[in-house]
Amino acid sequence: MAxxxxxxxxxxxxxxxxxxxxxxxxxxxxxxxxxxxxPRVLALLDQRLGVQANALVxxxxxxxxxxxxxxxxxxxxxxxxxxxxxxxxxAHPRLVAAPDFLDAASRLVPGPGGQTxxxxxxxxxxLRPILAAREAAFxxxxxxxxxxxxxxxxxxxxxxxxxxLNADDPVSARLFQVMAAAFEQRGDRLLILGEAAEEIAAIxxxxxxxxxxxxxAALESLRAAPEGVVAIEAVRFAEAVIADQPESxxxxxxDGGALARLITLHxxxxxxxxxDDSLARKLRLDRLAQQGRSGEAALVPLIRxxxxxxxxxxxxxxxxxxxxxxPPTEQVRAEETRAEEASASA
Amino acid sequence: xxDATASALQGGICILxxxxxxxxxxxxxxxxxxxxxxxxAAGRRVVMVSASEPATHYATSRPIETxxxxxxxEYFYNFAGMTEDxxxxxxxxxxxxxxxxxxxxxxxxxxxxxxxxVGTDLIAExxxxxxxxxxxxxxxxxxxxxxHRGQMVMTRSRELCRRETAMRCLxxxxxxxxxxxAFRKATLLETLRRFDSLLYPSAxxxxxxxxxxxxxxxxxxxxxxxGDATHAAPRPTTRAPGAHxxxxxxxxxxxxxxxxxxxxxxxxxxxxxxxxxILSIHGADRADLLRGFPALEPLIDELGAAVTFAGRYDPAxxxxxMRGVGWVIVPSIWWENSPxxxxxxxxAGTPLIVSDIGGMAEKVLDGVxxxxxxxxxxxxLARALVEATDPELQQRIAGTLRPVLGQQxxxxxxxxxxxxxxRAL
Numbered sequence: 001m002a003x004x005x006x007x008x009x010x011x012x013x014x015x016x017x018x019x020x021x022x023x024x025x026x027x028x029x030x031x032x033x034x035x036x037x038x039p040r041v042l043a044l045l046d047q048r049l050g051v052q053a054n055a056l057v058x059x060x061x062x063x064x065x066x067x068x069x070x071x072x073x074x075x076x077x078x079x080x081x082x083x084x085x086x087x088x089x090x091a092h093p094r095l096v097a098a099p100d101f102l103d104a105a106s107r108l109v110p111g112p113g114g115q116t117x118x119x120x121x122x123x124x125x126x127l128r129p130i131l132a133a134r135e136a137a138f139x140x141x142x143x144x145x146x147x148x149x150x151x152x153x154x155x156x157x158x159x160x161x162x163x164x165l166n167a168d169d170p171v172s173a174r175l176f177q178v179m180a181a182a183f184e185q186r187g188d189r190l191l192i193l194g195e196a197a198e199e200i201a202a203i204x205x206x207x208x209x210x211x212x213x214x215x216x217a218a219l220e221s222l223r224a225a226p227e228g229v230v231a232i233e234a235v236r237f238a239e240a241v242i243a244d245q246p247e248s249x250x251x252x253x254x255d256g257g258a259l260a261r262l263i264t265l266h267x268x269x270x271x272x273x274x275x276d277d278s279l280a281r282k283l284r285l286d287r288l289a290q291q292g293r294s295g296e297a298a299l300v301p302l303i304r305x306x307x308x309x310x311x312x313x314x315x316x317x318x319x320x321x322x323x324x325x326x327p328p329t330e331q332v333r334a335e336e337t338r339a340e341e342a343s344a345s346a
Numbered sequence: 347x348x349d350a351t352a353s354a355l356q357g358g359i360c361i362l363x364x365x366x367x368x369x370x371x372x373x374x375x376x377x378x379x380x381x382x383x384x385x386x387a388a389g390r391r392v393v394m395v396s397a398s399e400p401a402t403h404y405a406t407s408r409p410i411e412t413x414x415x416x417x418x419x420e421y422f423y424n425f426a427g428m429t430e431d432x433x434x435x436x437x438x439x440x441x442x443x444x445x446x447x448x449x450x451x452x453x454x455x456x457x458x459x460x461x462x463x464v465g466t467d468l469i470a471e472x473x474x475x476x477x478x479x480x481x482x483x484x485x486x487x488x489x490x491x492x493x494h495r496g497q498m499v500m501t502r503s504r505e506l507c508r509r510e511t512a513m514r515c516l517x518x519x520x521x522x523x524x525x526x527x528a529f530r531k532a533t534l535l536e537t538l539r540r541f542d543s544l545l546y547p548s549a550x551x552x553x554x555x556x557x558x559x560x561x562x563x564x565x566x567x568x569x570x571x572x573g574d575a576t577h578a579a580p581r582p583t584t585r586a587p588g589a590h591x592x593x594x595x596x597x598x599x600x601x602x603x604x605x606x607x608x609x610x611x612x613x614x615x616x617x618x619x620x621x622x623x624i625l626s627i628h629g630a631d632r633a634d635l636l637r638g639f640p641a642l643e644p645l646i647d648e649l650g651a652a653v654t655f656a657g658r659y660d661p662a663x664x665x666x667x668m669r670g671v672g673w674v675i676v677p678s679i680w681w682e683n684s685p686x687x688x689x690x691x692x693x694a695g696t697p698l699i700v701s702d703i704g705g706m707a708e709k710v711l712d713g714v715x716x717x718x719x720x721x722x723x724x725x726x727l728a729r730a731l732v733e734a735t736d737p738e739l740q741q742r743i744a745g746t747l748r749p750v751l752g753q754q755x756x757x758x759x760x761x762x763x764x765x766x767x768x769r770a771l
Contacts, residue, residue: 171526174434175533177467181474206438235525238532242559244539 002093003101004267005138006067008044010077010091011104012056018081024049024056026077026089030070039072046133050126053119055108056081059130061137067267097273099302102315105130107307120308127311131318132335138268142261143325158253159228162187163218165276165283167194167234175238177203182246184209187230191218193276194234219275223263228255231279236287252283269322271302285323299323357454357479358391359764364460366396366422371661373570373686374486377547378459380573381760384753386419387574393451397463398422412443421447425463432463433534441468449475455764457482458541462489466537473540480766483538484545484568487683490534491558493519493527497603497680498554504679506703506721510558535559543763547684548705568759569751572689576665577753590672591740592622594699594731597664597674597687600630600638605677605701607639608724612677613649615728620735624652625675628667631657661686668694673734676700676710679722684709689750697743699730714746 001009010026028044031037044060051057056079062070077089096104106123109115115123162183164176173196176183180203183190190212192200197214204212213221222229230253240249254262266278281299299320306312363378375396382394395413404410405426414422423444427437435441445468448456456472456479458464473481489496491510498507501518512527535558538544543564546552552567600606609625616623627635632655636643646653659667664687668674674691676682681704688709691698698716700706712718717734720726734740751759 169523169526169529172529174466175529175536177434178470178533178536202438235528238525238528241532241536242528244559244562246536 001101001104002073002095003098004067004095004270004273005098005134006062006064006070007101007134008060008062008075008093009101009105010058010075010089011107012077012079012081012087012089013108013110014054014056014081017054018051018056019083020051021080021083022051022056023080024058024077025079026058026060026075028062028070028073029076030073032066033069033071035071037071041076042066046137048129048133050105050129052122052126053108055126057105057126057130059105059133061133095273097271098269098319099271099304099315102127102130102318103304103307103311106311106314114306115308115311120310123307124310124314127314129335131314134268135318135321138322139326142265142268142322158186158250159225159230159255160186160188161191161221161225161227161229162189162250163191163193163222163229163231163276163279164197164200164237165193165231165233165280167192167197167200169234170196170199172196172234172238173199173203175241176200179237179241179246180204180207180209182250186250189213189221191221191229193218193222193274222259222275222279225259226256228253228259231283233280233283236283252286254279254282265323269319271319281323358393358452359385359455359457360448360451360453361385361392361394362448362456362458362464363394363396364463366394366398367661369399373547373684374459374484376573376661376686377484377486377570380571381457381756382420384571384574384756385760388753388757393419393421393453395421395423395448395451397425402426412440413447423447428463428465433461433465434467435465441465441471444468445471445475448472453479454766455480455482457484457760457764459484459486461534461537466533469537470540480543480764481541482543482545482763483541484547485538485551485555486547486570488551488554488681490531490538491554493522493530499603499680506681531559539563542766545759545763548708550681550705550708551683564763564765566759566763568756568763570684570686570689571751571753571756572686572693574753575662576690576693579665590670591737592620592735593624593626593670593672594734595626595628595668595671595674595696596677597628597659597668597690600627600635602638603678603680605679605722606630606635607642608679608722608727609675609677610642610645610649610653612724612727612731613652614645615725616731617649617652619728619732623731623735624654625649626654626656626671628656628659628664631655664690665694668696671696672740673716674698675727676706677719677727678706680704682706692747693750695744695747697734697740697747699727699734711748714743715748716743 012024028042029039030042031039042062047058047060049058073093075091075093079087079089081087106127108119108123187210190204190210192214201212201214204210230250232249237249240246262278262282266275270278301316361378361382363375365372365375367376367379382392385392401410401414401422401424405424410424412423416422427435427440429436449472487496488498492498493515494501500507512524515527516522516524538560539562541563545566545568547570549567552565596606596609598604613625668691674696676685676687676698678701683705685705688698692715698710700710700716700718701721702718703721707718710716717730719730
């Protein structure tokens with residue numbers, strides 16, 4: 001598996017319990033920037049190997065400047081499950097969001113079922129050093145712009161780029177049909193993100209008063225928006241209309257710098273691969289901060305088939321800390337010290 | 347500022363209705379049509395445009411024009427291009443054709459009698475196309491507020507619902523989402539807020555819409571008008587003392603919310619005290635009733651000659667039929683916004699017995715126009731039936747029944763609503 005943060009995970013599960021001496025190593029083969037470039041073998045940094053029950057889990061990360069540049073990635077692994085039993089592996093990693101990536105690291109038993117009791121504890125033991133490595137590496141990158149506090153309004157005035165987020169329900173198109181003029185008065189370009197984006201886009205395209213983008217093109221425009229964006233969550237817009245204050249839905253603006261910081265955080269701690277999910281979470285945090293509620297508790301837990309409740313708690317806590325821009329905990333620092341000592345003695 | 351009323355009426359009035367009495371007999375479409383004929387008879391330039399079920403059905407199998415002219419000032423449109431819930435248009439081309447037609451009518455007033463089968467998107471486009479016109483909506487029922495056919499009755503328990511909240515709606519429709527309720531409410535609320543005037547046929551329904559959040563447009567209660575033809579037959583000023591005081595009439599279709607089952611269950615209890623009591627059911631025959639309420643068959647057999655089924659009736663005959671009974675009973679278990687039956691009975695000079703809620707309680711003052719009983723309570727209805735057989739009581743209430751809205755007051759109410767507004771689009 002691969003994560004948007006340039007992380008890789010190789011998991012090997014055996015039919016029988018593995019000895020503590022079991023070993024797994026990996027390197028990465030990939031092309032840089034272009035599929036036509038020659039393949040290169042890259043070492044992974046900050047590797048963490050875990051052996052629990054019948055699973056071997058190896059985590060590693062590429063240099064930050066290689067993130068997003070790798071193509072045709074293959075993981076090349078070598079395992080020694082028992083003394084003298086060598087096994088070579090080759091895998092094409094699948095890109096998944098941070099929660100899926102981290103949960104996979106704690107899953108000892110394949111399949112959708114949850115782990116309880118000793119299995120959950122063993123899974124947590126695999127996950128803990130990986131979370132510590134992530135926090136140590138990533139927390140400094142996001143500490144300067146904690147997402148849990150509202151960012152100031154763009155200095156150049158309200159951007160004319162609008163983005164409708166979470167436009168997932170086709171029924172919402174009726175509201176945007178009735179309220180189209182409110183968008184046309186406030187923007188020149190409209191990005192629509194969500195499962196019903198096409199239905200909503202058709203309304204604005206028919207009226208021909210602002211340019212509209214959906215899907216990957218809209219996401220790309222969002223990533224490359226130096227002027228910033230006014231983000232409007234579809235359902236919050238409905239609530240603003242019900243309150244007879246539609247203008248209040250157009251007040252959450254992020255300038256280009258803030259957007260860039262959000263994109264960085266999204267790459268490290270996004271709950272989904274889609275950028276609009278992180279943007280919607282950011283807007284929600286801002287709203288809650290205005291109500292005097294902020295911090296870890298404000299992050300909406302992700303509903304998915306977690307390997308265990310314990311893993312879910314650990315991953316949520318870890319992601320929430322990154323979103324809050326908090327420094328690594330004492331526990332993380334101790335974990336890191338242990339990892340460094342182990343690495344030195346090896 | 348222009349001379350509002352003169353401008354509005356000289357420019358013509360377009361009545362846009364979700365249905366036409368030629369094809370269905372709902373209170374809203376009857377009211378819209380009565381308004382059309384009354385304004386026309388009063389010398390106003392008025393055009394009626396109605397959604398047509400037959401044309402829509404036809405459109406599913408054969409090509410048909412979107413707009414069909416019925417007479418020089420009457421048109422039908424098919425709504426085959428609308429979404430399944432008939433609150434918006436899936437076919438933008440058909441919507442555009444209809445908007446262009448309506449905008450081209452060059453009317454100064456557009457008076458809508460529903461948003462259902464008209465579409466929030468069409469309304470927004472028509473308002474944008476005719477910013478100079480005055481837009482008026484009569485809200486006959488509560489579909490905007492309640493997904494349960496506007497009944498405001500809980501889907502599972504059939505308890506009355508007194509206030510819309512997304513969470514309450516979710517308990518009635520667990521397959522829906524909170525987000526969808528928000529989108530639905532925002533769309534309908536915003537559409538209705540843009541009207542210049544809102545007319546409500548009862549204070550009850552006005553209060554419901556205002557509780558829901560509908561404020562802004564000019565609002566007035568204007569009772570539905572029974573029509574010139576009905577008013578042409580004068581209301582009797584005297585009745586034979588206590589005429590038919592033990593003869594009760596039910597008028598309407600035996601749908602689940604009309605409470606005919608409550609009435610039939612009350613009847614045996616009342617018959618024990620007053621064996622001479624008779625119930626005539628107008629609007630259904632025995633088979634119609636048993637299709638909806640098969641469990642009532644033994645009860646109907648047991649009631650024997652105390653119940654007669656008069657079958658379907660022409661609404662034009664309603665007032666005359668009501669004059670043949672001592673009391674008209676409206677036992678609905680839902681709110682009823684402004685039942686035409688009540689006005690017809692009052693115009694007929696026949697006292698009423700009604701459920702003590704909503705539009706029924708408002709339109710029938712207890713002890714003045716009739717008697718109230720506790721909604722859905724067969725025992726309390728039996729008590730009212732027994733009480734009503736007293737000839738003196740029947741005569742007294744027949745003497746205090748209030749008259750219904752006349753043509754002059756109705757047109758004056760419309761003209762007040764048609765005053766132009768400065769509308770911000």
